[in-house]
Structure formats: structure tokens, C-alpha cells
Amino acid sequence: MDMDHAHTLSLPNGDVVKKPFLIGVAGGTASGKSTVCKKIMTELGQTDMDHTQRQVVTISQDSFYRELTAAEKAKAFQGLYNFDHPDAFDEQLMYDTLEAILKGVKVEIPGYDYKTNSLDYENKLTIYPADVVLFEGILVFYFPKIRDLFHMKLFVDTDSDTRLARRVPRDINERGRDLDAVLTQYMTFVKPAFEEFCSPTKKFADVIIPRGADNTVAIDLIVHHIGEILRPGSSAINSGANASSNTANAHNTTNVNSTTTSSSNHTPSAMIREH
Numbered sequence: 001m002d003m004d005h006a007h008t009l010s011l012p013n014g015d016v017v018k019k020p021f022l023i024g025v026a027g028g029t030a031s032g033k034s035t036v037c038k039k040i041m042t043e044l045g046q047t048d049m050d051h052t053q054r055q056v057v058t059i060s061q062d063s064f065y066r067e068l069t070a071a072e073k074a075k076a077f078q079g080l081y082n083f084d085h086p087d088a089f090d091e092q093l094m095y096d097t098l099e100a101i102l103k104g105v106k107v108e109i110p111g112y113d114y115k116t117n118s119l120d121y122e123n124k125l126t127i128y129p130a131d132v133v134l135f136e137g138i139l140v141f142y143f144p145k146i147r148d149l150f151h152m153k154l155f156v157d158t159d160s161d162t163r164l165a166r167r168v169p170r171d172i173n174e175r176g177r178d179l180d181a182v183l184t185q186y187m188t189f190v191k192p193a194f195e196e197f198c199s200p201t202k203k204f205a206d207v208i209i210p211r212g213a214d215n216t217v218a219i220d221l222i223v224h225h226i227g228e229i230l231r232p233g234s235s236a237i238n239s240g241a242n243a244s245s246n247t248a249n250a251h252n253t254t255n256v257n258s259t260t261t262s263s264s265n266h267t268p269s270a271m272i273r274e275h
């Protein structure tokens with residue numbers, strides 16, 4: 001396969017397929033990852049169109065949870081199953097799927113049903129070859145082989161009190177949970193696993209987005225950058241954030257501030273890493 005052009009792949013049979021720009025979006029539970037992805041898609045004019053026509057698509061890491069045994073399901077209903085540990089995910093399937101997407105292959109992935117704690121094959125999502133694929137989830141930067149596939153890595157950084165305050169009503173209203181199970185699961189697994197597995201992956205991000213979807217300046221910057229990358233003839237795909245140069249240095253960051261560039265204690269709008 002010929003990979004000489006920034007946006008397409010030439011197959012041995014002469015066909016040319018789209019070579020997507022793959023963006024990882026990590027962050028703690030209820031940090032606003034899905035909402036940020038939705039905003040990016042909306043700003044890129046992608047929401048009001050048929051799936052098959054979309055240039056930008058979003059996939060959730062939750063579609064790669066392992067199937068639970070009956071005993072694990074019984075635990076999950078009581079908030080006693082650890083969905084926040086890396087072992088809860090099918091790493092190989094995640095990797096193979098992203099590899100296929102990067103080769104311009106159409107793939108199908110299941111939805112996820114939080115009420116039954118199982119993959120939802122009735123509501124499969126077909127991922128047609130796209131220009132940009134956003135892959136969002138709590139541990140998308142955890143697995144090194146998967147991390148290395150991303151052309152750009154975003155980390156949605158929302159404080160833990162806000163995340164818990166959002167998670168409780170969401171899990172009760174949208175995920176069919178009761179308060180006891182939500183709090184048990186949060187204190188037993190979600191919070192410790194965030195500290196151990198998710199938070200340490202922030203250092204791999206190219207762009208950190210404080211306050212998530214509220215941070216319109218950061219989202220506008222990202223949308224602008226993606227727009228530049230997608231511009232026909234652009235060389236931007238091979239510069240800056242790049243899947244082949246994932247050696248982000250945690251100390252090498254530039255703060256981009258919405259209102260001031262001088263105040264050292266002002267929360268930055270976004271932190272963009274330099275490679």
C-alpha cells in the first residue's frame with residue numbers, strides 16, 4: 001500500500017481510499033469527552049448529515065468493553081465490577097479496529113448498553129472511511145500500541161468534584177443505576193482507577209483542555225487546527241502532533257490563554273505541547 005499522500009491511501013489494485021486523521025480524546029469519567037467531540041463535529045459542520053457522508057466520526061472506547069460472564073454481571077448490577085481497570089477492555093480488538101480504520105477499511109462496531117452492562121449488537125455503528133476519526137474514552141492513552149496510532153491526542157481536564165456531580169445524575173437518569181450502586185462503584189473503583197490509570201496518561205496529550213466543553217477557545221483552536229490539516233494539499237498532517245512521533249515531553253508545553261498571556265496563576269484555555 002502506498003502512503004505517500006497526506007489524506008489518501010493508494011491500494012495495490014489502484015483504488016484510492018481516505019486515510020483518516022486519528023484523534024484520541026481521553027479524560028476522566030464525565031469530564032466532557034463526548035460533549036467536546038460533539039462540539040468539534042458540530043463546528044466542523046458534521047452533525048446534520050447522513051452517516052455515510054460524514055468526514056468526521058466519533059467512536060467510544062466503551063464499544064470495546066469485554067463481554068461479562070453471568071457472575072460479573074451480577075456484580076456489576078451492585079456497583080461491584082471494575083469497569084475502570086484496563087483489563088475491562090479488549091485491547092487487541094481496539095487495536096485491530098483502529099488499524100483497519102487507518103487503512104481506510106469500513107468497520108462495524110457495537111454500541112454499548114449501560115443498563116445491561118453489555119455490548120449492543122442491535123445498534124451497531126458503521127464507520128465509513130472518513131477524514132477525521134475521534135476515539136474517546138477514559139483509557140485511550142493507556143495502551144502504548146494504541147496510543148502510538150493517534151495523530152493528535154487531547155485530554156479533557158475537568159476537576160473531580162465536577163465530574164462526580166455530573167456522573168451521579170447521569171448514571172441514575174441515563175444508565176439505569178441507583179444512588180447506592182453509583183456511589184459504591186465510584187468510591188471503590190472509579191476514583192482509585194482514575195488516579196492509577198487515567199490521570200497519569202495526561203502527560204501524553206498534545207493538547208489539554210481545562211473545563212472541557214465550556215472551553216470554547218480551546219475547542220475553536222482545535223477545530224481550526226483540524227481544518228488546516230484537512231485542507232487539500234496541506235502538509236500539516238506531517239508536522240506537530242503525529243502518530244509516528246509520540247514522544248511527548250511532559251515539560252514541553254505552551255500555554256494558550258483566552259484572556260491574558262502574562263498571569264502565571266490564570267487557568268490556561270489550552271495547553272499545547274510542542275514536539
Ligand SMILES: Nc1ncnc2c1ncn2[C@@H]1O[C@H](COP(=O)(O)OP(=O)(O)O)[C@@H](O)[C@H]1O
Nearest residue numbers: 028029030031032033034035036166170213214
Ligand atoms: N460543560 C458542561 N457543563 C455542564 N454539563 C456538562 C458539560 N459537559 C458535559 N456535561 C454533562 O455531563 C455529563 C457527562 O458529559 P460527557 O460529555 O458525556 O462526559 P464523558 O464523555 O467524559 O463521560 C453529561 O450529562 C453531559 O451533558
Ligand SMILES: Nc1ccn([C@@H]2O[C@H](COP(=O)(O)O)[C@@H](O)[C@H]2O)c(=O)n1
Nearest residue numbers: 028029030083084114117118137138190
Ligand atoms: N457497564 C458499564 C461500563 C462503563 N461504566 C463506567 O463508564 C465510565 C466510562 O464512560 P464515561 O462516559 O464516563 O467516560 C467508566 O468510569 C465506568 O465506570 C459503567 O459504569 N458501567
